[in-house]
Amino acid sequence: MPILAGQVVTAAQLNRLQPKGYHAIGSGTVVGAVTNGDVPDATVTFTTETAGATYKAWAVWDVDIGPSPTTGTGTARISVDGTVVSPLATFGQEVPTDRLTVSQNYSGVLAAAGSHTLKLVASPAANQTIQGANSTITVIITEAI
Template identity: 60%
Template sequence: MPFFAGGRLVASQLQRALTKVEYAVGSGSVLGPATNADITGAAVTFTTETAGAAYAAFAVWDVDINTASTATGTARISVDGTPQSPLATFGAEVATDRFTTCQNYKGTLAAAGTHTIKLIASPGTEQRIQGMNSSILVLVFEVV
């Protein structure tokens, strides 16, 4: 519903005009090999009032290599149970390597209601995602 000059504004319109900010940090680790494993604690759940709300997500995964390997691991977000692209990728051939990999996302939530966006990862053998240093920041923009 648009705003019109001289029109009455209702609280729900103002509420939808505000950007929702959601943030979470992981609490558990994932040791590979794994496929699209949840990063425990690194999930946000929120409710939209209208269909077509947009989101921007910024994701960070802390990767620790336990043993020399040529495997390439991947990570991404999941929106309401559906893995999203693009992938964050990682790999290293030295057992002492550790680094942070990140990726950002944008999309539209087709329906109004409760939504969950979370970090997932597919580390290779002897690759570990340190959840306590992995995080997700989501901005949600409602249709006014």
């Protein structure tokens, strides 16, 4: 909703003009093979005041190979309020010394006002491990006034 000439603007409206940032660093590991396993502690939870808030999210997963190589492809993404969203971050490792830092970015709209949770999830293949301590999620929320 635009601010009209001569309109009295409330403090709540002005507060919503300010983007809000959130950041979390994971802990623990996600050991493959698993499908859409939560990266421990790589979660941000926040409350929006209005419907139609937008998010921009940047995600990074640290992937390490297990005791032996794999030709499997692992994937990762974020979950928005319990729904996994695209695009995928993908990774593969074929030699024991492979280690990857994989990133992806996301944007979308949060249809309803209220509490929201965005988190990292991963689907490492057998012998792949997500190192949570080096995996992060950064989210910027912009609300409409």
